[in-house]
Amino acid sequence: MNLIVKKYSTPFITGLFVVSAISGTALFFHWMPGLFHSMHTWLSMVLLVPFVAHVWRNWAQFMLYFRNSSMLVACGACLLAAGGFMVMTGHAGGNPAQRLFPVLTHAPLTTLAPLLHASPDELADRLVHAGYHVQSTDETLEQIAMDARQRPNDVLLKILPHGSGHRH
Known part of the structure; x- marks a missing residue:
């Protein structure tokens, strides 16, 4: 075990640090966060394994x-x-989107429509086109998701406008 730690901990720390530095920089500048967020989070956690092994192996020198x-x-x-x-x-609650999604998914389509610059019927049509069954525009996304055995957030994403730069 000691040989493996000695041989591989520093190279893995170096490689994972480079990945973490690049992905962290990309996240800082908002460059393709969807591409970098999970990679940065998970590989930064993986970086802890060789780091702890390296510190463990070199504890006496580290304490100096x-x-x-x-x-x-x-x-x-x-x-x-x-x-x-x-x-x-x-702030309490973390990501604002995580706090906003439950509010939106508990609202009926009639309430969501003005927020999304659409009519309730347009939202219902988007959902039907995406394969969901909509009985009424008074239904909430949570109800529609439960009927489809889907997560409410996934249903919400289906009715959000696509593309960036939309001006309303």
Whole structure:
């Protein structure tokens, strides 16, 4: 086990760090977030495995860094920065879309129509065209999803306008 850690931990840390740096930069600049988000999240978690193995193998040498005040200053600055971001940007509920979707999926098509710049019948037609059964424009997306054994969020995505740059 020690040989595997010695031979592979640093190369994997390096490779996964490069992937994390590139995907993190792409996410920061909003370049194709759908392409990079899952990759960044999962491979950053995978990066922890060789990192922990590397620290474990080099524990004695790692602890020597803490004799130097620069390590303590760097760690303190990082913790302060992280805390500052948590205080300034943190909010209960996480992603706003995750809080908005349940509100939208519990609304009837008649209520959603003005928000989506469509008539209730247009929304019903979009859903029928997507393979859903719509009995009434008074139905909620949650009801339509339950009848189709689908997730309400998936049904919502079917009625959202496609394409970017729409001006209403």
